[in-house]
Amino acid sequence: MGTTRLATVPEPKYWQLKTVIGEALDSDFSVGEILPNERDLAARFGVARATLRQALEQLEMEGRLQRRRGVGTTVAPPRMGVDVSTTQHTWPGAAGQDSWQPVDSSMVVPPAAVARLLETRSGEEAHTVRRLRVTHGQSVATELLYVPSSSVPELSAIDAPSGPARARAVLRELQRLGLEGQERAVELGSARADDAKELDRLPGAPVLIVTTRYFAGGRTAAVSMATYRADTCRLTFGDSGDLEISHDEQERRAS
Amino acid sequence: MGTTRLATVPEPKYWQLKTVIGEALDSDFSVGEILPNERDLAARFGVARATLRQALEQLEMEGRLQRRRGVGTTVAPPRMGVDVSTTQHTWPGAAGQDSWQPVDSSMVVPPAAVARLLETRSGEEAHTVRRLRVTHGQSVATELLYVPSSSVPELSAIDAPSGPARARAVLRELQRLGLEGQERAVELGSARADDAKELDRLPGAPVLIVTTRYFAGGRTAAVSMATYRADTCRLTFGDSGDLEISHDEQERRAS
DNA sequence: CAGTGGTCTAGACCACGTT
């Protein structure tokens, strides 16, 4: 990756840059290695920093680079497969479950979009449970679970007004219901300020939003909205989570 | 949405802008309506165009705006739910299936990343099938299906060297195999030049990449990589695709 | 503190779609 000349074609410079750097990543760098800083890189390729940044942004979106303010740009490890399969007919927080840790809980009037999914009257209150999913020591997702108070009537006399203990209590109460099915959707979003903080990202970072509807008693008993880091996660549906793939960055060797 | 003053806080301007414009979208605009052009908007908010564009980019990524060069910026309709559930134990292109239309087919040596998923020898050739998924008159996804020649030995004597007819022939041959299961993964990517063209997007546009492994005869019989427009699609897993949700843009009323 | 990435500006020109 030297002082490369860019072809003078209608193809955008940042696109060419992305390709060139991407190839260099495969051949000349190993995971965790730090790249030269943006000003140096821009000079090396003879472009403005903004243009160079556009290329780096794309590579970061594809999960090939990781940039941290005050630190630098490093080569990212391959995305980790995170299982979000819907076949396991269990409530969130079921016994023997891993990776999700309850953070907080409270009672709110859900936003209209959630209320619509819950099919509740628009003013009805719901318990919320905030959870954090940690995999390989990394926070990969936050979740906000909404449970209408009518779904768990036994829960009216609860001791703690908030905190992890309350979160566990709500989840425990959910297990008593017979789960009849669930329904899942995935879409692209950008991290809200609070989610971004918990995921150690900047606000607006690309995330994968997984919306789940839980059915019990012939109606929607709960709704969860999970926010996964799009840069580090590959969501897997099915039995095995060891797919090893994405773009064409296959043979990144540790030199 | 007038000549609004931006608060002078450490919060980035583009982030405030995104919020302000997003709210205006909910209250003052209806789907399909065109916004003022970028130069006007930037002037109205007293920021540089680059800053304004950063906000619009985010809104576009969230599927709330649609921008087209030479045309303008319009308010996007809510994302469409696209079913990608894995429970239907059918090969791609099975009879009675909708939305996917075969485009082309040929024979190639798969890239290393695909070969690894296929568990084939690295030099082994595979049939490819290119398909386009059209929903509500819109191209929402392209797919590249790899079928190792060893999976469909009967297919050696094929008439057409390429084209839709050949694609259909490969799919037809696949149906004869007993499908034992499939495995799916979703991750964020950026559109390659060829995919972008077919999806009517610019190269680098955010896309959701769905990788599927098809199992038959005790091994991986085929692998497909589908590229969905992330701005217009919400991938649904489960029976019903009429979830109506995303960010907090619930009450966008048609005024 | 020095060095990094993140934000922002005010310009310029280009590619594209419509008229």
Place this chain on the structure above:
DNA sequence: ACGTGGTCTAGACCACTGA
């Protein structure tokens, strides 16, 4: 031809991290 969004520049300053 015109107006749109897309690309690019060469600066500036800010926010954060680590030594």
